[in-house]
Amino acid sequence: MRKTPCFPSPLLTRFLEKELLFIVMPLKNLTTKADFDTYSRQPGVNLVHFSANWATACGQLNEIFEVLVSECKGSFNVAVVEAEDVPEASLQCGVTAAPTVVFFKDGQEVDKIHGFHPTDLKALIVKHTIGGRPKAAEPETAEELNSKLHRLINTARVTVFMKGDRHQPRCGFSRQIVDLLNQLNVDYWTFDILQDNAVREGLKVYSDWPTYPQVYLDGELLGGLDVVKEEIQNPAFVEKMPKIQH
Known part of the structure; x- marks a missing residue:
């Protein structure tokens, strides 16, 4: 072996x-x-x-x-x-x-x-587990939702909350963020907010950011498309992004 x-x-x-x-x-x-x-x-x-x-x-x-x-x-x-x-x-x-x-x-x-x-x-x-689990009969408490959001945000070093996923973006802004990250060979994970309304609405409050897509690096919010476009002009920022290893 x-x-x-x-x-x-x-x-x-x-x-x-x-x-x-x-x-x-x-x-x-x-x-x-x-x-x-x-x-x-x-x-x-x-x-x-x-x-x-x-x-x-x-x-x-x-x-x-x-x-x-x-x-x-x-x-x-x-x-x-x-x-x-x-x-x-x-x-x-x-x-x-x-x-x-x-x-x-x-x-x-x-x-x-x-x-x-x-x-x-x-x-x-x-x-x-989280993504495929049937919705519970009772709504999640704020504490349960925040714990879930924390786990999702930290699923990967770079996590993107967007409409659709990296293989099939479902809005223009989401498609642009995927294209940017792919061009930089970034290793990232996506969550489709259209599949879970509690996450979609809860994350706006959790991170105090009202729009999507939202991009996180090492558990911290970077921002949306415009912020990422600006950040990638900085070579030092691009360097610290995790890359796909071939």
Whole structure:
């Protein structure tokens, strides 16, 4: 099984410093194919981390998972499989490298990430929990909504709240912001405000910014399209934006 590159430790440190406001929870270990089958078929959102004890990135990913599971308070589960020790499970999921994370939802495989990609990982967790969860019968309290907005804003280093998503913007301003970020090769995540009116209206108050799109960097509001257009004229600003690694 081939190794994947380790994530730079300074970035991991900053990530954990931000997230370790929560008490971490140990992860479940699946040591047999029967354990894997039982776990992956249970209701809810259940992630399986196919790990290798010789891969530093796998240990780092487990640390991140422990924090995220505690932060999200039961909205999803994570279990660890030593890929080489349970080859039947690895073969079933098409695992060829460690780390690999497989997402199961109500017993069905719905997503997969090969390698160490925390930004993509958090985006998929949001997609299958916050983003895809049916609306509750009772409206969220202000505290619950603010907590949700905080998690969404910090899903990635650069987060864009917009109409539509990066693949299909649904207004001219949103399309322009996507084009700008793509031209700069920025690694960013988007949230479609048309899919959640509570987020759409709540974020205006939370960040004291009445219009969309809204762009956040490292959890702080940058502003809208005009602000970003002005900021990217500064090479130092462009330099600190996270870039997609090819």
